[in-house]
Amino acid sequence: MPITSTKRHMWDLNKLYKDDSDPNIAKDQDIIYRKSYEFINKWKDRTDYLIDAKILKNALDEYEYWAKEYGLSGKIGYYFSLKISLDQANPRYKAMTNKLHEFEVKILNDIQFFHLNLAKISPDKQEEFLNELVLENYRHFLFKIFEQAKYLLSEKEERIMNEKEKVASGNWIRLISELISKQQKITLSEDGNKKKHSFAILLTLISNKNKKIRSDAAKAVENILEKYLEIAEAEINSILENKKINDNIRGFKRADQARLMADDIDSNVVDNLVSAVSENFNLSKDYYDFKAKLLGQESLEYYERSADCFEETRKFSYEETVELVSDALRNIDNRMFDIFNDFVKGGHFDVFPQKNKMEGAFCAHSRLKDPTYILLNHTGKFEDVLTLAHEVGHGINNELIKQKQNELNFGTPTSTAEVASTLVEDLVMEKILEKADEKEKLNLIMKKLDMDITTIFRQTAFYNFEKELHSEFAQKGFLECKYIGELFSNHMNSYMGSASKGCENWWIYVSHFRDFFYVYSYVSGLLISRSMQTKLLLNADFIDNINDFLSAGLSDSPDNLFNKMSIDISKKDFWYAGLKTTQELFNEAKFLAKKIGRV
Numbered sequence: 001m002p003i004t005s006t007k008r009h010m011w012d013l014n015k016l017y018k019d020d021s022d023p024n025i026a027k028d029q030d031i032i033y034r035k036s037y038e039f040i041n042k043w044k045d046r047t048d049y050l051i052d053a054k055i056l057k058n059a060l061d062e063y064e065y066w067a068k069e070y071g072l073s074g075k076i077g078y079y080f081s082l083k084i085s086l087d088q089a090n091p092r093y094k095a096m097t098n099k100l101h102e103f104e105v106k107i108l109n110d111i112q113f114f115h116l117n118l119a120k121i122s123p124d125k126q127e128e129f130l131n132e133l134v135l136e137n138y139r140h141f142l143f144k145i146f147e148q149a150k151y152l153l154s155e156k157e158e159r160i161m162n163e164k165e166k167v168a169s170g171n172w173i174r175l176i177s178e179l180i181s182k183q184q185k186i187t188l189s190e191d192g193n194k195k196k197h198s199f200a201i202l203l204t205l206i207s208n209k210n211k212k213i214r215s216d217a218a219k220a221v222e223n224i225l226e227k228y229l230e231i232a233e234a235e236i237n238s239i240l241e242n243k244k245i246n247d248n249i250r251g252f253k254r255a256d257q258a259r260l261m262a263d264d265i266d267s268n269v270v271d272n273l274v275s276a277v278s279e280n281f282n283l284s285k286d287y288y289d290f291k292a293k294l295l296g297q298e299s300l301e302y303y304e305r306s307a308d309c310f311e312e313t314r315k316f317s318y319e320e321t322v323e324l325v326s327d328a329l330r331n332i333d334n335r336m337f338d339i340f341n342d343f344v345k346g347g348h349f350d351v352f353p354q355k356n357k358m359e360g361a362f363c364a365h366s367r368l369k370d371p372t373y374i375l376l377n378h379t380g381k382f383e384d385v386l387t388l389a390h391e392v393g394h395g396i397n398n399e400l401i402k403q404k405q406n407e408l409n410f411g412t413p414t415s416t417a418e419v420a421s422t423l424v425e426d427l428v429m430e431k432i433l434e435k436a437d438e439k440e441k442l443n444l445i446m447k448k449l450d451m452d453i454t455t456i457f458r459q460t461a462f463y464n465f466e467k468e469l470h471s472e473f474a475q476k477g478f479l480e481c482k483y484i485g486e487l488f489s490n491h492m493n494s495y496m497g498s499a500s501k502g503c504e505n506w507w508i509y510v511s512h513f514r515d516f517f518y519v520y521s522y523v524s525g526l527l528i529s530r531s532m533q534t535k536l537l538l539n540a541d542f543i544d545n546i547n548d549f550l551s552a553g554l555s556d557s558p559d560n561l562f563n564k565m566s567i568d569i570s571k572k573d574f575w576y577a578g579l580k581t582t583q584e585l586f587n588e589a590k591f592l593a594k595k596i597g598r599v
Helices: 023-043 053-069 074-086 091-111 113-119 123-130 133-151 155-182 199-205 211-227 229-250 257-262 267-278 281-294 318-332 334-345 382-404 419-433 438-476 481-500 520-538 542-551 558-563 572-595
Strands: 184-188 194-198 362-364 373-375
Touching: 023 053, 023 074, 023 091, 023 113, 053 123, 053 133, 074 091, 074 362, 074 373, 091 113, 091 155, 113 133, 113 155, 123 133, 133 257, 155 199, 155 229, 184 199, 184 211, 194 199, 199 211, 211 229, 229 257, 229 438, 229 481, 257 267, 267 438, 267 520, 267 572, 281 438, 281 481, 281 572, 318 334, 318 382, 318 419, 334 382, 362 382, 373 382, 382 419, 382 438, 382 542, 419 438, 419 520, 419 542, 438 481, 438 520, 438 572, 520 542, 520 572
Parallel strands: none
Antiparallel strands: 184 194, 362 373
16 A cells, blocks of 8 residues: 655644644643642652552552653653754744753652662662562663662752753753754855755765765865864863763763663673774775775765765655655565554654754654654755655654553663664665666665765764763863864774865764764664564564564663574674675675776
């Protein structure tokens, strides 16, 4: 059954509120406040739930119900977070998000006693509760709280940490994003004429086959980044210092320790992953040397790492993109297809670029009962097809979790968050390649390799850069922008070789450096996904295992979930095996290029 309609190109936020002045916003805020303090006042001074499993079950049921029905700001916070992503410069949305933040922090400060008290349960009692059948649905939720206990502070101290975070970090991060997103520059466009382009569009033009177009766009990007270099220096030092203070107060010994603990993954797993990829950086260097030959150049400039090797003769409309994703999903699982169909028909996509709209793409969710929304900046490029597929993977993951889990288990740790997205992306890629001739196949494989090299090797180099950035800041206390540029350049050189020329300021717009140590999950997600695809090729029924995995949410640790699928992520050999698939794809590209006389 085909997708019935692709006419809805903008989010339908009426599922949340009619508009910004909907009277239900104020009514809902009053209800959230009242219901939050009903829970707080009932349990604040009680201790019986800390020693009796049945009473604890009752408390957890009520807490889960509060989180599901109300939470810190219910659908109000979700609504305005979506609105501001469409118009980052809107002062009304900034004001509203500030007010909501204050509202959320007040409730968070007063309700956090529940987590803190649970964390103080004695080790003997912890073990007893974890083995109680009556608490089975909350077992992993409790396990995580018990594990984090030694890093938690007193209630008053946690209140201070909550209240300072926005001004100490969040506002800085938003400042850089907003300043850059507002910028527009006049450069050569794809039709050869000079036009004004947003920063998001400039980032697509640097991949253009035409050297003049991508060079002109790159100069514009560099001008924008240089304009905000001093502000970015102040911003990155401020958030690094805030991170260092937080880690010291809590007792974390590694800069990435808080991330990995929150992601429920052992540091040895990530260390082995990063080490395995770093040992194979010659693959990515060889790839960029090969790509330079395809482009008729001795070497690449940094901004040319994703440059098109062939003239773009094909544009992918949004409608065609939807059909490609639809076909790929229909072939493997009706449940996934149905979820995607609902997204398209229900106004869950905001498709096209606009001034002040957040660049890039994301998939957003809030509570179990709230709709999933996906933001795109679709311009018709092949990469946009895979971007939509990637975000749809996240969305499918969300919806599958909703079908099986309670509110406290809704979500995915970072360590598994990119598995579904990469799986759907690869399935769509296979669908496109089915009908391609040799030249088009080479073109598409090169584009896919661009993305794989970026996902595996670039993100690993990013992770290594982050580690050194935090280490150097801890030693020096302040890092000049020039020195940060040198660090960044060194790590880009480690995986790109000579193709890293001119990258010194390009760290500025990389948002993930502010979302500390997130990037490893792209690497693990892709390589784990490839393992799942191998199993799926051997046995079509393995899709049921994949759906069980995607439905698990936060109900179990990633190690346990992967072990159930006979996937052992603790061994370096597992990651080596995943890298072989990229090498094989690269070998195919070299074979095709030679066959059609391009090298």
